[in-house]
Amino acid sequence: MSDTSIQNPSLRGLSAQAREAKSWPFEQARILLDRTLKLRLSDGERDLAASLIAQGKADEAVSTFPVLAQPVVFQCGFGASGLPHMGTFGEAARPTMVRTAFRALTEDAIPTKLIVFSDDMDGLRKIPDNVPNREMLEEDRDKPVSAVRDPFGEYESFAAHNNARLRAFLDGFGFDYEFMSSTQTYKSGRFDEVLLKILARFDAVQGVMLPTLGEERRATYSPFLPVSPKSGRVLQAPTVGRDVEKGTITFPDEDGTLTEVPVTGGHVKLQWRPDWAARWYALGVDFEASGKDLVDSVRVSNKLVKVLGGTPPEAFHFELFMDENNQKISKSKGNGLTMEEWLRYGAPESLAYYMYQSPKSAKRLYFDVIPKATDEYLQQLEAFNKARATSNATAIDNPAWHVHRGAPPEKGSPLSFSLLLNLVSAADASTKDILWGFVSRYMPGADAQTEPMLDRLIGYAINYYEDFVKPSKKFRAPDDKERAAMEDLLARFKALPADADAETIQNEVFEVGKTAGFEPLRAWFQALYEVLLGQSQGPRFGSFAAIFGLERTIALIEQALAGELAAA
Numbered sequence: 001m002s003d004t005s006i007q008n009p010s011l012r013g014l015s016a017q018a019r020e021a022k023s024w025p026f027e028q029a030r031i032l033l034d035r036t037l038k039l040r041l042s043d044g045e046r047d048l049a050a051s052l053i054a055q056g057k058a059d060e061a062v063s064t065f066p067v068l069a070q071p072v073v074f075q076c077g078f079g080a081s082g083l084p085h086m087g088t089f090g091e092a093a094r095p096t097m098v099r100t101a102f103r104a105l106t107e108d109a110i111p112t113k114l115i116v117f118s119d120d121m122d123g124l125r126k127i128p129d130n131v132p133n134r135e136m137l138e139e140d141r142d143k144p145v146s147a148v149r150d151p152f153g154e155y156e157s158f159a160a161h162n163n164a165r166l167r168a169f170l171d172g173f174g175f176d177y178e179f180m181s182s183t184q185t186y187k188s189g190r191f192d193e194v195l196l197k198i199l200a201r202f203d204a205v206q207g208v209m210l211p212t213l214g215e216e217r218r219a220t221y222s223p224f225l226p227v228s229p230k231s232g233r234v235l236q237a238p239t240v241g242r243d244v245e246k247g248t249i250t251f252p253d254e255d256g257t258l259t260e261v262p263v264t265g266g267h268v269k270l271q272w273r274p275d276w277a278a279r280w281y282a283l284g285v286d287f288e289a290s291g292k293d294l295v296d297s298v299r300v301s302n303k304l305v306k307v308l309g310g311t312p313p314e315a316f317h318f319e320l321f322m323d324e325n326n327q328k329i330s331k332s333k334g335n336g337l338t339m340e341e342w343l344r345y346g347a348p349e350s351l352a353y354y355m356y357q358s359p360k361s362a363k364r365l366y367f368d369v370i371p372k373a374t375d376e377y378l379q380q381l382e383a384f385n386k387a388r389a390t391s392n393a394t395a396i397d398n399p400a401w402h403v404h405r406g407a408p409p410e411k412g413s414p415l416s417f418s419l420l421l422n423l424v425s426a427a428d429a430s431t432k433d434i435l436w437g438f439v440s441r442y443m444p445g446a447d448a449q450t451e452p453m454l455d456r457l458i459g460y461a462i463n464y465y466e467d468f469v470k471p472s473k474k475f476r477a478p479d480d481k482e483r484a485a486m487e488d489l490l491a492r493f494k495a496l497p498a499d500a501d502a503e504t505i506q507n508e509v510f511e512v513g514k515t516a517g518f519e520p521l522r523a524w525f526q527a528l529y530e531v532l533l534g535q536s537q538g539p540r541f542g543s544f545a546a547i548f549g550l551e552r553t554i555a556l557i558e559q560a561l562a563g564e565l566a567a568a
Contacts, residue, residue: 081122
């Protein structure tokens with residue numbers, strides 16, 4: 001689904017800003033542009049091309065030097081032995097952000113493409129914990145994942161199932177990418193040239209790999225993992241013979257029989273680090289982002305690329321995601337969040353925003369991060385649109401610009417996710433219609449058509465409330481100080497007109513807290529949330545009361561003072 005020839009008008013005219021932008025995708029884009037010019041042009045040509053691009057004349061640079069019309073290749077990998085998870089999405093989202101920044105930096109004149117590469121020819125070494133029919137998978141252990149039967153019974157193989165899950169999400173989010181299967185790449189002959197080169201430079205490859213291994217593994221290690229002609233399993237077998245002229249290796253099969261197979265055509269699979277290097281070399285990869293846990297693998301694979309006569313891609317290392325217990329997210333464990341789970345409770349935009357934020361810092365990836373990520377995204381989108389409206393400039397360092405690949409929508413949501421959660425909680429709403437009943441009274445004329453983002457957030461808020469907030473709600477009775485303050489608040493609210501706006505209501509809440517002597521003042525608001533809503537925090541109380549309705553808010557306070565909420 002990738003088309004490197006399509007230019008995006010919204011990314012043009014931004015090169016001057018892109019050269020000065022501070023956000024991390026632009027930092028990486030500038031490094032990548034330097035690499036591209038250095039690898040493809042002579043010194044004199046490079047100076048001219050760089051000068052033209054700096055003047056906003058990237059089109060002229062490409063027409064002057066046709067070699068620049070070859071796509072700059074971004075790549076991310078997917079381990080098809082487990083179900084896709086949030087880390088998998090991040091590995092596609094972050095290179096896409098750098099890719100968008102690169103396109104803006106170069107006036108979208110230098111073509112780019114993102115390859116999503118599924119390592120589905122790898123042997124299934126470990127059975128995931130979160131799949132059915134594990135006994136069946138045990139029978140297929142060590143076969144290429146593309147030859148393992150689908151435990152869900154939906155596809156021709158386990159790899160096909162996992163690849164489909166990945167692609168469905170990436171397609172749903174609108175990623176522009178080229179999907180590649182390791183099995184198809186090996187079997188089609190796409191890797192034949194690099195496989196024969198590794199065979200010819202076997203000793204040099206071993207010279208890089210063996211020092212990285214323990215003594216026992218060094219004794220039998222080979223960069224080639226033959227696929228047994230008898231069992232179909234991917235074997236960790238030593239290479240006991242090589243024939244460079246014939247392009248073959250000899251190895252002991254599972255029954256000990258010495259067997260000769262070509263290294264081409266899908267008869268062997270490369271070990272992990274040589275495979276990564278071969279992929280970079282054969283596909284001409286220019287940029288790849290990977291987790292901090294793969295720093296050593298990148299270093300080794302870089303050396304292997306050089307052995308093959310190539311240049312390693314630019315590497316960007318990001319910190320890992322942790323689950324609620326501060327454990328690394330793992331496909332085989334199935335801990336943390338799945339993509340489907342995030343999308344039940346939060347917008348795809350909020351997920352992309354979470355991926356954008358501080359990639360060099362480890363972050364928890366669990367259900368409780370969704371509301372905050374959603375509201376921060378909405379705040380950034382609002383700030384972007386305010387800047388666009390007031391200065392007619394494109395705020396390319398704003399996260400919303402990166403989340404939406406250079407084209408943020410002109411409208412977000414007038415209500416925050418946290419406010420909607422509290423509205424759902426107070427109203428015990430179970431359907432969108434109930435929530436829209438409150439919202440439409442507060443915002444006459446608003447509906448799902450005029451406020452599509454708000455409509456989506458209402459659905460997410462109902463799901464989140466039902467699954468996480470409602471089961472953990474715990475009301476408490478007010479203490480004497482809080483009770484006196486709430487009685488004061490009740491009297492003030494009754495004195496307000498029924499259509500009092502959010503600011504007026506908020507001012508009354510503030511005055512009550514100050515008069516009652518709450519220090520800090522947030523303790524007063526926390527008391528309101530705990531007594532009235534059964535939770536320790538919430539949105540701006542005035543906005544909540546205005547949307548929920550002053551009359552209903554008064555009734556809610558009266559219930560709390562009568563002890564009805566805490567007793568429920």
